[in-house]
Amino acid sequence: MSAHDRGTRSHRQGATPHRRDRSPWHWLLVVPIAVPLLTPLYNRVEPRLWGFPFFYWCQLAFIALGVGTTVLVYTRTRRGR
DSSP states (O other), X not given: OOHHHHHHHHHHTTOOOOOSOXXXXXXXXXXXXXXXXXXGGTOOOOXXXXXXXXXXXXXXXXXXXXXXXXXXXXXXXXXXX
16 A cells, blocks of 8 residues: 555545644734725825825735735745755
8 A cells, every 4th residue: 555545545534634834924914904904094085195195005005015914924934945
């Protein structure tokens, strides 16, 4: 019996395979999802930045937050080569 057959058989018997990609860093990805849902934080016009109301440039800041968070989590959780 090969190693693949043993793994397949144990999976069929109800054993869950062990995942190795779990990391507490992944919880940080909740931040760029949850912050834009808090509309009282940015539901206003003032202060303006270069003539743009706060709402619009805050939305652009949320994009930067999402990109920065994703890059941080990626660099902290990528496996060594």
